[in-house]
Amino acid sequence: MHSVTGEGRAFAALDAQSLGARLQEIPAVAERVGPDSSKWKIREVGDGNLNLVFIVEGPAGGVVVKQALPYVRLVGESWPLPLKRSFFEYHALIRQEARAGVGTVPAVYHFDERQALIVMEYLSPHVILRRRLIEGAMPPKIGRDLGLFCARTLFQGSDLCMPTRKRKEDLALFADNVELCDITENLVFTDPYFDAKMNRHTSPQLDAVVAELRADRDLKVEAQRMKHLFAAKAETLLHGDLHTGSVMVTDADTRVIDPEFAFYGPMAFDVGMLLANFWMSFFAQPGHERNGDRAEMREWLLGVAAEIWSVFRTEFARLWRTERTGILYAKSLFEDQEDALGSEQALNAMLAEIWTDLLGFAGVEVHRRILGLAHNADFETIEDPDLRANCERPALRFGRQIAVNRTRIHSIDEVNDLARIIAGEGA
């Protein structure tokens, strides 16, 4: 159980000094860290882009305290961002835990709406998955865990399962997450495809291929069709930012964090963004071979992508057959009419559509991470710009290929073969 408050003093950003005194008032914290805040060790760790994050440790244990700021931390007060994102993160976390199961996201101990503050489980010795992949680690459970997480959260947040009144109320609740949707709508789907102010790319090495992509009519049209789907297909509650930087792992445990971009959108978005980040890691590996060859790692990454999609399909089908209690594809029309095959036909059609759409979202995600504002460490940590560009270039070509040909690509094996072929061509 967790506690919630919307009362109390006006919003005030925390700092390591004030934090102890402020947190001591919260029983949920004192319980877990210890009553005497003078015995607490508090450090600010940040989460990079948007928020304040502190780790509080004491005799009894530790907690993480995450507080939204009224602006983008990375950029500063010149880019205001509503505190309410903390409200959406809280609501997404408790729904994800209910749907994917305890231990798939950090447990929430306390939410303070006015302070835009969430006190949650301190995950240790967990490390951000993206960092582990850069190091060449192969956490064994992630394929299965992430496939299950996607299938369970996406299925159970939709009209396939949820009472439609609750889904529509939830849709209205998250429809207010406008600013964070706006970030995705602009930074992911549009800016990378023209010379937008905040864009950057490895230059001059990529200038030629960037010009080529921005002149690519089919690609731009497809990216906008994906944006249309993202904005209009309010199918289920998405994580909204499900990349390898939003996953913390040990070899034994996988947690999905930071769902502040949560809103109702198309199922294929979460899955496509997630797979894209494994494919990007695949293309980035040659940039990290200082400490040894990454050939095995690269095959392992393609295997993880295949496993995520296969586990997703299997679990989605299981839920379809056993927990299809919503208003869509009602059993009264199929199973109850001795026509289970009808419901299998509908399931196949739906999975085929998710597949086609996730390829579009994946291609766009690759592009925005190399051409847009928010790059990812897989490439950014490759210091030599020539080496980095030689990893990014084939990734860009790969993204274009799967986005534009998404209706003509049959299976994930073909996508993985495409990745090998395009990477092999180098340049």
Add this chain to the structure above:
Amino acid sequence: MHSVTGEGRAFAALDAQSLGARLQEIPAVAERVGPDSSKWKIREVGDGNLNLVFIVEGPAGGVVVKQALPYVRLVGESWPLPLKRSFFEYHALIRQEARAGVGTVPAVYHFDERQALIVMEYLSPHVILRRRLIEGAMPPKIGRDLGLFCARTLFQGSDLCMPTRKRKEDLALFADNVELCDITENLVFTDPYFDAKMNRHTSPQLDAVVAELRADRDLKVEAQRMKHLFAAKAETLLHGDLHTGSVMVTDADTRVIDPEFAFYGPMAFDVGMLLANFWMSFFAQPGHERNGDRAEMREWLLGVAAEIWSVFRTEFARLWRTERTGILYAKSLFEDQEDALGSEQALNAMLAEIWTDLLGFAGVEVHRRILGLAHNADFETIEDPDLRANCERPALRFGRQIAVNRTRIHSIDEVNDLARIIAGEGA
């Protein structure tokens, strides 16, 4: 301008007696009907299914007063229905007038939220379009007027045009119209395809074809895919119940009424439901030949369907080129890059998708009007059950054909040919 109030006494259903006294307090009414309510003529006309409707006439003119009841008028208190539908109707009417233009819907004079009461323009000598079509009349302007109405309301309520924050706020506002969406979700997309309690059909004449349709796996799956689109694709503000009974006409004027089912859904839904009602009228005409042959009328109806779709496409394309100010298919990616062809390519793709989907919605609409709860007068006014069944049977076959083959039908001419062929086969 119109007045709005949410204050005042608790909800009380109106009657012809109390109405005068109650309305006299409303300046917007007194202005238009005359100050002295003793000089008013008040009659209840009903709108058939859901609400109370009064016409109030006086020395200065007339108004229509529409009040929601807390239940379905047609069925009684055993079927409760929220008063709030009046709120959604009001909000839809003012948006439609702003988007399609003054004179496309009844002008709103006054809205009383607590009384669930809208005072609006009295349309006279307008008649419900469906009735005119049954009589064999050919109102000359409807094809063009309805095509324009659909293009303008559907385009301007979407992310193609509207500031996305406003659209998301509106989406949240209308997401609360749950009960009326629920009626559509069940009565339109599901009940007709199994032996649901409230269904009825011309029996025994249609029993065989009904059994055939309910055993038709491809049809049931397709109907549920359309339901999925209806429930999840929150693309624009729909009328939500746009059939020929929701249109009032004279030869010179066309008004769209009764948008209480308004909510955010797929553009193709309004257009598909509307076209379906012209195709049903086409199939019903042989049942109304007592007063003369209807061959010309039937061809005219197919022509109107073709005109609606052609006018819709032309106007939608004009708006696309001139008023595409939303977040989708931004000009910064196309026109501003000397790539107007890119935006034409996207427009063609979008119209192609609307076309494919509207055929699915149209097919389902035909089925639910013949097999479900809410039948339509085109067929219901054919008294001889054998004659009625001979009109309904080919309509059912037609509905199945366009729904299941919606991705393989190229143009409205082919759909109209299908209608002629299937009607020609008779039985």
